Amino acid sequence: MTQEKGKIEKKWISFGILMLGAGTIYKLGFLKDAFYVPMQEFMGLSHTxxxxxxxxAGLISTFGFLASIYLTDRVSKKIMIPLSLISICVCGIALSTFPSYPVFLLIYCLLAVCADMLYWPTMLKTVRLLGxxxxxxxxxxxxxxxxGLMDTLVAFGALGIFSALGSTAAGLKMAILFYSVVPGVIGIVMYFLLEPDESPVENTAEKSSEKTVENANKRAWEGVVRALKNKNIWLVSFNVFFVYSVYCGLTYFIPFLEEAYALPAALVGVYGIINQYGLKMLGGPVGGFITDKVLHSATKYLRIAFVIVGVILVVFSLLPHQSMGIIPGMAITLCISACVYSMRAIFFAPMDEVRVPREITGSAMSMGSFIGYLPGAFMYAVYGGVLDKFDGLAGYRIVYIIMAVFAAGGFLLSSYILKTIKKAK
Incomplete structure (x- = not known):
């Protein structure tokens, strides 16, 4: 009983540290979110x-997810996760020197490799195997x-350091170092907390290190091939694709509210904090609770949420915004965001429902990340192009209809996945 309790405690401690890593590993890569103007002023960088x-960096991330299909099941999480976090720390220290632009570009490419190729798919694999x-x-x-909570705390911590040092170049250097040290410390802690991946017992005749490496490579490639041949992994991955395509459209709620309702500057900040941080912290647990305790199926939850989001988007696109008040507009967009954040929180959970073998979890999560996050490489350009081509509210209405079409595609795919699960049972 004591041993079982110890295992449970270690599981949740490991989970908590993974969560801390996930909330900090992207801060340097998205330094612009909090320090866009200081980056221009003190690092001499232009908008372009x-x-x-x-x-x-986004392009590197896309191919990084592809490469991780092989790496995630080839290298133990005990090595991969600490390595990625400590490497992020080293990159951040280099960034704090305010390097020349070519070196700045190189650092951003390395940050993308560490976060998206080494850490993210391995983290998803580890979370799946913990539960x-x-x-x-x-x-x-x-x-x-x-x-979301860690993201908020670390961002405010860095902003506090920057402000305390007079919002100067020295303040920016220290903020970058703060962003660097936090994942570095977490990486060191993770090395001692995480257990090595379980691997099949090797034949006694295969004790040489060369033979062991050869067999490990062979198993990893077999995992890649099995993942690529597994229809269910493709189905779940494209379901993630539909969720993420809708998610990309949430970016345009703030400019829409400013244009349609002349949203005051003070409310823009409040709305942004609620939309970016508050709903992420709320939507995740709500989506997870309904999935596990009410519907007992992540795919069922996604199907219902796709319907809700799609219907609200269509209705919202048809509303007479010129004659509406600002409060209904904000409330409706926040409802859409809340639904999408709850979907985004659990969109990898169906991997268990479709019975993806646990020994190829790394390949499955990497493949799901590559396909699922692919809209991030082009959907912003698509939505932005529509808004540039169609002036005023007409462009936003088209964007919301496109988002609704993706929601409809997600509903149809979720329905098909549920039918596949039922047939398998």
Missing amino acids: QIGTAMSI NEDEQGRMFGIMEAGR
Whole structure:
């Protein structure tokens, strides 16, 4: 009994530290979120240079997810997770020197490799393996909420340091170092907390290190091939794709509210904090609880949420916004965001429902990340292009209809996945 209790405690401690890592590993890569103007002023970067760095890093991330299909099941999480977090720390220390632009670009590419190729798929794999089938929704939901909370605390901590040092170049250097040290410390702690991946017992005749490496490589490639041949992994991955396509559209709620309702500057900040942080912390646990305790199925929850989001988006696109008050507009957009955040929190949980073998979890999560997060590489350009082509509210109405179409696609795919699960049972 004591041993079992110890295992449970260690599981949740490991989960908590993973959550801390997930909430800090992207802070340096998205330094612009809190320090856009100081980056321009003290690092001498233009809008184009910052945008180019983000685009190149995004491209590296896309191919990083692809490479991680092999790496995640080849290298133990005990090595991969600490390595990624400590590497982020080293990159951050280099960034704090305010390097030349070519070096700045190189650092941003390395940050993308560490976060998206090494850490993220491995973290998803570890979370899945920490929980049983009945805990998937809650664990992924709590992970998203905790990530949002950690994200907020670390961001305010860095802003506090920056302000305390007079909002100067020295303040920015110290804020970057703060963003660097936190994941570094978490990485060191994770090395001592995480257990190595379980691996099949090797044949006694295969004791040489060369043979062991050869067999490990062979098993990893077999895992990749099995993942690529598994229809259910493709189905779950494209369900993530539909959720993320809708999620990309949430970015345009703030400019819409400013244009349609002349949202005051003070309310823009309040709305942004609620939308970015508050709903992430709320939506994750709510989605996880309903998934595990009410519907007992992440796919059922996604199907229902797709319907709710799609219907609200269609109705919202048809409303006479010119004659409406600002409060209904804010309330409706926040409801849509809350639903989408709850979906985003648990959209990898169906991997257990469709019985993806646990020994290829790393390949499955990497593949799901590659396909699922792919809209981030082009949907912002699609939505932005629509808004540039169609002036005023007409462009936003088209964007909301496109988002509703993706929600409809997600509903149809979720229904098909449920039918597949039922047939398998």
